[in-house]
Amino acid sequence: MNILDLCFPRNCPVCGGPSDREGRFVCSGCLDRLVMVPPDDGTAAALEFDGIARRLILDFKLRSRLYLKADLADFLEGAAIARYDVARVDAIVPMPLTLLHRFLRGYNQSRLLARELARRLGRTCLEGALKRKGSPRRQSGLDRKARLKNAIGTFSVPERAIPRVRSRTILLVDDIHTTGATLAAAAEALKSAGAREVWPLALARRGL
Ligand SMILES: [Zn+2]
Numbered sequence: 001m002n003i004l005d006l007c008f009p010r011n012c013p014v015c016g017g018p019s020d021r022e023g024r025f026v027c028s029g030c031l032d033r034l035v036m037v038p039p040d041d042g043t044a045a046a047l048e049f050d051g052i053a054r055r056l057i058l059d060f061k062l063r064s065r066l067y068l069k070a071d072l073a074d075f076l077e078g079a080a081i082a083r084y085d086v087a088r089v090d091a092i093v094p095m096p097l098t099l100l101h102r103f104l105r106g107y108n109q110s111r112l113l114a115r116e117l118a119r120r121l122g123r124t125c126l127e128g129a130l131k132r133k134g135s136p137r138r139q140s141g142l143d144r145k146a147r148l149k150n151a152i153g154t155f156s157v158p159e160r161a162i163p164r165v166r167s168r169t170i171l172l173v174d175d176i177h178t179t180g181a182t183l184a185a186a187a188e189a190l191k192s193a194g195a196r197e198v199w200p201l202a203l204a205r206r207g208l
Contacts, residue, residue: 013059013068014052026056026071036075037205039082044183045205046079049176053204061109061175073116076203080117080171084199090168092118093129095175095186096155113203114173126170129161130186144179155186157193166194177202 010019012027019027026034035048047053059065060072080086094114111127118125133154157165170190177183180200187198 013065014055024071024074025068026052034075037079039079043202043205044079044083044180044200045177045202046075047204049204049206057176057204066112069112069116072203073113073120076113076117076173076201077120080121080201083201084171086121086171088169088197089121089123089171089199091129091164092121092123092125092171092173093165093190094125094127094173095183096130096132110173110175113175117171117173123171124164126161126164129157129165129170130189131156131158144181154182155189157189162193165190167196169197170195170199172198172200174200174202176204176206178206180205 010025011017012019012030013025014030015027017027017029019025021028021031030052034052035050037043037045037048047057049057056068056072060068080089092114094108094111097108097110111125115125115127133156172183172187172190174183177200180202183200183202187200190198
């Protein structure tokens with residue numbers, strides 16, 4: 001326990017009990033109850049968006065509990081290491097929010113997590129590497145094929161970012177994904193701009 005813990009005791013946001021992990025909020029008991037996605041599952045997500053994970057992510061995304069950043073970044077970091085040869089990653093790119101979402105929430109949670117992951121892996125976070133070309137139609141109510149079609153073509157790499165993307169291996173970071181269609185569309189835009197490889201990574205996956 002460090003001096004900050006004595007001054008500001010940390011409580012687990014899930015069970016309310018004292019946190020027993022240094023520098024983290026989620027206690028080890030609640031951590032054990034989280035459902036992780038197996039790395040060989042073929043999906044880029046770290047967690048199932050369910051139960052405890054759902055609550056933590058919504059606290060972070062919608063209720064501005066930004067202090068959960070380190071706890072959530074642990075899952076992204078673990079998933080990145082379990083799935084990819086992270087030594088080959090040149091840069092981290094966060095998924096951009098739509099302008100409307102940015103306006104409503106005031107910050108971009110994927111960007112905060114991407115920045116933290118980049119810091120831990122000792123890589124640059126290329127924040128302006130992807131832009132949304134306006135708002136796509138709502139994804140809900142569309143089947144997988146329609147989602148993919150809807151999502152493709154909504155991302156672009158600005159001219160000035162192209163030299164930083166070209167020939168690079170990029171870890172593309174999102175918070176929650178459903179079908180992976182949006183991540184795939186963003187990855188396609190980075191590849192069209194010359195990225196060597198784009199590896200998708202999401203904090204959680206939500207069922208359709
Ligand atoms: Zn707990």
